[in-house]
Every structure is written in C-alpha cells, then in structure tokens.
Amino acid sequence: MSTFNVQQYRADFPNLRISVHAKPLVYLDNAATTLKPRCVIDAMNAYYVTGVANVHRGVHFLSEQATAAFEYSRQVVRQFLHAKKVDEIIFTKGATEALNLLAQSYGRHFLKKGDEIIISYMEHHSNIVPWQMLCEQVGCVLKVIPINEKGEIIQEEYLKLLSDKTKIVSIVWVSNSLGTVNPIKSMIEAAHQQGAVFIVDASQAVTHDAIDVQDLNCDFLVFSGHKIYGPTGVGVLYGKEALLEAMPPYQGGGDMIKSVTFAKTTYNVLPYKFEAGTPPIAEVIGLRSALEYTQTVGWEDMKAYKQELLEYGTQKLLSIKGIHIIGTAKHKTSILSFVVDGIHPHDLGTLVDQEGVAIRTGHHCTQPVMEFFKIPATARASLAFYNTKEEIDILASALIKARDIFQK
Amino acid sequence: MREELYQQTILEHNRSPRNFKKLEGATHVAEGYNPLCGDHLWIYMKVNPSNVIEEVAFEGTGCAISKASASMMTSSLKGKTVLEAKALFGEFHELVLGNLKPDTQPNHLEKLAVFSGIWQYPSRVKCAILSWHTMNGALDQKKSISTE
Ligand SMILES: Cc1ncc(COP(=O)(O)O)c(C=O)c1O
Numbered sequence: 001m002s003t004f005n006v007q008q009y010r011a012d013f014p015n016l017r018i019s020v021h022a023k024p025l026v027y028l029d030n031a032a033t034t035l036k037p038r039c040v041i042d043a044m045n046a047y048y049v050t051g052v053a054n055v056h057r058g059v060h061f062l063s064e065q066a067t068a069a070f071e072y073s074r075q076v077v078r079q080f081l082h083a084k085k086v087d088e089i090i091f092t093k094g095a096t097e098a099l100n101l102l103a104q105s106y107g108r109h110f111l112k113k114g115d116e117i118i119i120s121y122m123e124h125h126s127n128i129v130p131w132q133m134l135c136e137q138v139g140c141v142l143k144v145i146p147i148n149e150k151g152e153i154i155q156e157e158y159l160k161l162l163s164d165k166t167k168i169v170s171i172v173w174v175s176n177s178l179g180t181v182n183p184i185k186s187m188i189e190a191a192h193q194q195g196a197v198f199i200v201d202a203s204q205a206v207t208h209d210a211i212d213v214q215d216l217n218c219d220f221l222v223f224s225g226h227k228i229y230g231p232t233g234v235g236v237l238y239g240k241e242a243l244l245e246a247m248p249p250y251q252g253g254g255d256m257i258k259s260v261t262f263a264k265t266t267y268n269v270l271p272y273k274f275e276a277g278t279p280p281i282a283e284v285i286g287l288r289s290a291l292e293y294t295q296t297v298g299w300e301d302m303k304a305y306k307q308e309l310l311e312y313g314t315q316k317l318l319s320i321k322g323i324h325i326i327g328t329a330k331h332k333t334s335i336l337s338f339v340v341d342g343i344h345p346h347d348l349g350t351l352v353d354q355e356g357v358a359i360r361t362g363h364h365c366t367q368p369v370m371e372f373f374k375i376p377a378t379a380r381a382s383l384a385f386y387n388t389k390e391e392i393d394i395l396a397s398a399l400i401k402a403r404d405i406f407q408k
Numbered sequence: 409m410r411e412e413l414y415q416q417t418i419l420e421h422n423r424s425p426r427n428f429k430k431l432e433g434a435t436h437v438a439e440g441y442n443p444l445c446g447d448h449l450w451i452y453m454k455v456n457p458s459n460v461i462e463e464v465a466f467e468g469t470g471c472a473i474s475k476a477s478a479s480m481m482t483s484s485l486k487g488k489t490v491l492e493a494k495a496l497f498g499e500f501h502e503l504v505l506g507n508l509k510p511d512t513q514p515n516h517l518e519k520l521a522v523f524s525g526i527w528q529y530p531s532r533v534k535c536a537i538l539s540w541h542t543m544n545g546a547l548d549q550k551k552s553i554s555t556e
Contacts, residue, residue, distance in 0.1 A: 344472060362444065370446070376446030
C-alpha cells in the first residue's frame, strides 16, 4: 500500500468536483485528455486578465512581460525534457502538428524515392497519415513493424525491417490504445546503427515517467500539452539542434523571418524559424505551470501509485465474467482497454456514463490495432494519478450493471 | 433526467434481430459504414415493378442501437411503397433529431417511436440513423453510404 496522498492532489483539480447525470464524476478518460489543476487555469487567467500582449513584437511593458513569460516557459520545457539547449524546443499546436512538421520539413527535404520510413502497427493515426502523405509526395516507402497478441512490438521484426534504406523511424513510446510501454531506448540505438533518425511520439509517455532526451539520444520527440494537465492548443517538438538547423521552415509568416523583401527573405534563427505567426501565448504559459505542477508531485511516487491502480484495475476487470483486456504487454502504463462479450463498446460507454463514469469507446485513432485484434472498437479506462481505487470500483459496478441490462 | 435509451424493445431487437440475413435476388443493395464507431451493415431490398417493397433484410455488425434500429426498420418497411419508405425515413430523421414529438405530432412511426429519446444522446444519433441512410441510398441506387 503506498502512502500517496491522492486526496490532496484531487483537491487541485476543480473539474473533479462536478456531477454527471446526478452522480459524482468518475473521470477515466485521461489518455484522451487530462483534467487541469487550478494553477494552470490561474496562470492562463492571469495572462488574460492583466497580462495580455503579443510576444516578440513590442517595446511596451506588457509585451516585454509576455515575451519573458513565454520564453521562460521554453526554459521549463527544456528542463522537463532535459534537452541540451533551449533552442531545441519548438512550440506547436500539438503532437499532431509536430509530426506533420517533421514529415513536411525534414521528410520532404531529406527523403527521396525509394527511401524507407518505419513505424509500428500500434501508432496513433497522427503518426501514420503524415508519413503516408509524405510517401505520396516523394515516393518513399512506409514499413510497418508488426505487433504480437499481447500488444507488443515484435523487436526481431523491427531489426529485420531496418536497413541502410531506412531514413526515419517514428514510434510511439507509450500506446494510447493498449498501454504498452515500448523499449524505446534500444530501438533508437538500432535505428542509429543504420543511420536513420528516430522520432519519439511521447504523447502518452509524458505522464508515465520522467523524460531525458539526451539519455534517450532520440533525434526528435513530440507531445501535446493537454495530455499532461496543460491546456489544449499547445504542444512541443524537441529536435537536436543540428537537425533543426538543417531543416527548412514549415510555415511562413511573422516571427519566423529575419527580414522580408520581395527580392529575398531570410529566415529567423531557432527556435523561431519554426514558429510562424502569433503563438498560443496563454497556452504556453499554462503548459509551463502544468509541467511545474508535475514536478511538485514527483515521478517516483506518481509512477508507483499509477502502477498500483493499474494492477488493481486489471484484477477488478478480470473478476467480471465476460470481460477481456486488450493489451497485456509486460511493460504497461495505466491504460485498460477491454471488450465485454455480447455488448458493443459504444453501448457500454453510454451505460457507464449514466453512472457518471467517463471512459472512451471506439478505435482511439488506432484503427490498425483494432484490425489486428479483429474487433471494431474497445472500451478504454485510462487512469491518472488523481484517480482512486474507489473510482475503479464504481467503474466495475457500472460494467456489471450494463452487463445485467443486456442479459435481461 | 434523460429518457432511458436501452428500452426493452431495443434490447430485444438487439438480441434477436428480425430479417437478419443476406437476401438472395435483391433488387436494391447498399453498404452502410460509420467510420467513427465501426458500425458496418448491408441493406437488401426486393422491390417489385409496382414499387412495393416486398422484402427487406440486413446484415452486419454494430452497437445495440444500430442493430435494433436496422431490425425495426426492416419490420416497418415490409409492404410499403418506395415513396412511403422515403417519407418514413424523413419522419424518423426528424424523430432522432428531437424535432418530431410522436406523442403530440401526427406521424406514421408506430413502434419506431421508441427512439424518441435518442436526441438526448447526441453521440448515438448516428447509430440509430445509419440503417435508414443506407436503405435510402439503396433505393437511390447508391452502393455505399458513410455517416460520420
Ligand atoms: C499516442 C498519441 N499520439 C498522438 C496523439 C495526438 O495528439 P493531439 O491530438 O493532441 O495532437 C495522441 C492523442 O490522442 C496520442 O495518444
């Protein structure tokens, strides 16, 4: 039994106090988006109430203050990822935009016909479609590493696919539909031996453990702010400086230029080269607050507690007749995907919602995973550090109630 | 309070769907697919030269709402003319959007009125309407219908 003081943390999240259909909210859809602690909301509010200004564009007090806050956030992200330099941190509108940026800027510039890109069967659509688009544009080839019945990437197959034709490997660290934690570090090493660059989709990994991009030695890493207790509309692209330097801009506009004439436009330095237009300022400030918040909780305690929730939840679900868990990898985060005999996941989703329980149902933007397991969809309970065993019990009772309704 | 979605009629049609088979010799066939939730079905119809729907059947996979809706649709269309079927589709469409109140407004929905509360479950309206869109597409000789 851990001594993790979950009630103390729950008090930080105002959204936990609401009722849904006259029942206390049980929020188990954290892989879709997390709730926001009060400090994040306050930080964003403060910008809107007393600090509004554009950044990098004015000499007046508010603009200088906003610019300082904005750039301080970049420092905090650098520390959070343990990146070498602050210039390696690019703000995007989310993981999806960061992946598209990489495909269009890095991919279009450096890949040519016949080059290969490797992804896995368990990627989110945002780490599939941008590469398919790139393949159509330049004629490169997408290779997909298969997974096994537990929902793990088959490493031998990965090594077989790697060759000197491989230019990019882009892999999800933690799967949003299966919960699998992939052995990303050894996969990066293997890619580097073939001279390929490695992109880590850390969208779900950010809430799983501390991240050290220098230790991982990944070339790029992406995540979205809203999945780590921060606001929507902001995400991060980390890239090694030399690679980012060599890449052409992604979008053109204000902020990303040094000078513009009709004869010649020169681009700005990193990181601004990749940040065209007015950025999501309040969101970047909110993200800083969210990252600082996670530091106050502490990774070790958070991870241990979530693992405890995962084990409890797994046992609880398995104790209900007719439930099958999809994704039984040896290394897993607190994501429980499941199906129930004779009840479609959407019906389950609606029925447990009646009890105030929010779970996700569908393909979770990972249709190939559903196809692999020959199911149309799953129900998914994804647990955050502010969830409790009591909430898992409420989910379990709601599932039993749903099953009984269908068996009447 | 929202109206109960999973009423006995719906649960019962889900458990034992009517006309759940492939119809040999169908004159009208269409495939319906909802990429968002993976509901996937085929509607088969036999329409005679005087435009009467003699037989109608369906197959596929989906949630209880889509299955029950398809099952009840097949029961209610049998023996209707093409024009009546299209008019009923119009009424059902208004029903699931919450625009038609079967208790107070004239309609031909009969048992289909069991879906009158579904507008309170916006994410499930598509499940109920998929089979109807597919049926309508089949009548218009469209092969594949997708709702999102
Ligand atoms: C593993 C993974 N990758 C990428 C994404 C895309 O994130 P966003 O929609 O915030 O850009 C998600 C979010 O659903 C995800 O879970």
